[in-house]
Amino acid sequence: MLDSSVPTFSVTTPLYYVNDVPHLGSAYTTVVADTLARFKRLQGYDVLMITGTDEHGQKIQRTAEAQELDPQTHCDRTVVKFKELWRSLNILYDRFSRTTDPRHLAIVKDFFQRVWDKGDIYLAQQQGWYCVACEEFKEKRDLLEDNHCPLHPNRKAEWRDEENYFFRLSRYQHPLEELYAQRPEFIQPSSRRNEVLNFVAQGLQDFSISRVNLDWGFPLPNDPNHTIYVWFDALLGYVTALLDEDEEPNLTNALVKWWPINLHLIGKDILRFHAVYWPAMLMSAELAIPAQVFGHGFLTKDGQKMGKSLGNTVDPLDLINRYGEDAFRYYFLKEIEFGKDGDFNEQRFVNVLNADLANDLGNLLNRTLGMVKKYCQGQGPQVMATDLAPDNPLKALGSHLGEEVSSAYERLSFTDACEAIFTLVRAGNKYIDDMAPWKLFKQGSQKEVEDVLYSVLESIRLSAYLLSPIVPRLSTKIYQQLGFTWDFDQWRSPLEQAEEFNRHQSWGQLGANQNLPPAQPIFTKLELPAEE
Template sequence: MAGQKPYYITTPIYYVNDVPHIGHAYTTLACDVLARFMRLDGRDVKFLTGTDEHGQKVEKSAQVAGVDPQTFTDRVSQNFRDLVGAMNYTNDDFIRTTEPRHIEACQALWRVLAEKGEIYLGSYAGWYAVRDEAFYGEDELTTTPTGRKLAPSGAECEWVEEPSYFFRLSAWQDRLLKFYEDNPDFILPPGKRNEVMAFVKSGLRDLSVSRTTFNWGVPVPDDEQHIMYVWLDALTNYITALGYPNTEAGGDYAKYWPADLHMVGKDILRFHAVYWPAFLMAAGLEPPKRVFAHGWWTIEGQKMSKSLGNVVAPDALISTYGLDPTRYFLLREVPFGNDGDFSRRAMVNRLNGDLANDYGNLVQRVLSMIQKNCAAKVPEAGAFTEADQKLLGAAGALLDTVRRELTVQAFHKAIEAIWGVIGDANRYVDEQAPWALRKTDPARMGTVLYVLAETIRRLAILTQPLMPDASAKILDQLAVPAEQRGFDRLAEGQALASGTPLAPPQGVFPRFVEEAGN
């Protein structure tokens, strides 16, 4: 069945030497909204997130904490599991790179690459940034007045010399460029695609894929003096979760691979858009269909940093503003793919403007009028006027618009389209004035309120991926059964049944009132 086409979406796996912040919440939220949307649209979804637990940076963090790396990762990985519950994510799996299934998958991929002659033993001498877990060429570095070498990210680099296995990345330059040309939507947004292509065209060097100076990682098969470079290890998680190396028909790999979307922050695009497809193609495996690199958040105009003390924790946002308003703000405030700034003022404006005044007020006043004037039942609808048909038509066209925008991860445009219809509905209320019709034409009042209730039903079904709890409350108030909330219920001929009893309405989006002194 076409509607059941599988959809596989992943977040990056998060470094466990970090504490979850607004950036982590943002990436996984975008994936959660897509996963929920696709499920409601009849797709068979696999949604993966998890934690990246190997590498020199993690080993050093464990030493600073005075515990062994496994104890450290067990403790800190839990913070990211807790974020899943706090943000109401619906991931189907949570992977940790210290799990036996992942060690097995990494070593299996290594063996395939080695058998195909894509990996060879040499020695590495060059600049390495522990913070980025990345190697850099001399031409990529800047030198401070004190002689420190800094990567483009600002991370300090150190000179490393050690035996190393290398992946023949240089041999993949032309094949990668052809792949990008043949698959123009592989990297989004388009500006990021241009950056990657420029990087590849500038020349690729073979990539060091093992280390010997520390041991917290996946052992290289048949040479346990080496551990795998953390990015070869980390990227493999996307196929580990599908049961790799089992690629047989009937398994998850055969069902879900290639991934429909890897969602990443722009700082790790190179690993996902250059190294990962090269590793996969070298192993005879298909690359993912898309890598989307989103922007970064600043806080009140400043870069988020521990030293400034301005790191925004998701649980602080949720406790202050509520879960669904937080989810709404993060995906509504800036065009997805761009950098964005979090400010309290912008958050409060969205909560009180878009949610309380526009959406919440529409729902509350329509359902209150039905409660008072239509015997607390879905009203009877008479013949629809041109104005009625126009509003219902706008609501009916929304699914195609939202689907089209989310196909290219344009969350802000999808939300704008929904809010466009919310605006249409509020204007329709004012123009039709059902409170006046109550005295002059009660039958017409019933039709107007029916049109509005049906429009709200459609809006609430479509806002479920973004604001699941609030949307459920609205659909509960319209007495829409849980099994009638999929996108199939937006098809022609599907609508509210007149005469359905409705419970007294409850406010869904309260106004946010700042405490005195804030």
């Protein structure tokens, strides 16, 4: 049963190619999607987070051949690596969509038929330069010297001259332009939107949606000598993901609850597919268009996009094993402004985490709890939020923090969310130094001591709550140190979540009789590995 009073939110990562194991770039998009999904769950939305794998096409067939495996075995093995990484990163996805799933074939057939019936598919000759790593035809002018692909400079585009079925993209030039004009938020950030507008303004050409001489893919329903172009099938993986487990796989069932998707999170490499081809395909099939496509920047190594085909990747598992998953999650969300490119540097990684999580937040909690033990007879401060003076600086900052951070999450500005939270954390450190509770205690000002300690602990609580979509396990540790039985990986019903959100995102939730367990370090200072 659908409860119409509960708002829904659906978010997707790309369905990653299984041409190799996942890397920092794949992890980046998935952590962002998970963070946003967690934030929406926290607010009381009914959330569906979709990730998965794109398993068809020449790129995968060739990868499997190189390993002397049949493609399905290769895919099955690589998918395990993706799922393992998502577990190590504490990603709570709801659906894992694989394009080799037989249910997906049913959805693709259904969709193809609609577009066919519309008269938007025809047979013609395709000539052009094809990058197998992109699985995309390229304009000669967009290639580097000697026909190398700019995204895959170690790969040459290949000349193709074959009969293909085409999708009449040109027919949707005007409707697409109308879509972009009427819904300026459809493509974000605005730099990506401009890129798309410029591309479309040059005039849209029909694109081929079938391949010959390729076995690894779904056969075209009306002509089994062709396989369906991998992207035509892959984008529909988002739709297949919407089916409940035992549901009959057809478009009508898939679209009932979660369509249209609220947000497709992608890297800018696949912007055209999501912001041009996909909405045109959906228009042709007369389906609603997703609310937003956000194309983020690249993690680079020496200025070049990190990628599987280029092989210049960093292994996320190695970083997670050495530094922990919350460190990983925090660094990439805080340090790389979402939408922009960012170079990865391990020294900086360690410095940021030590400064923010170990020093500013971890030490503050630890030393405040130490003072509570010493100056408050081992109990929590006997203070309520309402007892604090109106000019308490932490209260002043904390009173509007929930709103400020929520708005940053809504804008997908994770850097702003972290900055706002750490403004309060740093103010907490300063307040302790300024007020010197050890002096107040000596002077016998017990009430002042407890006010200071309470307001610092409450600042830490509020910060941990608002950081929980980014660092769920760290936030759980903090909440438990503050005497709450709480686990940010456990979810209640959306209505209960909404109620809790209202309370916990506000200043003043820490009670007067909080039973505080003994202090334990919550985030240990990180060390760079010694040079070999």
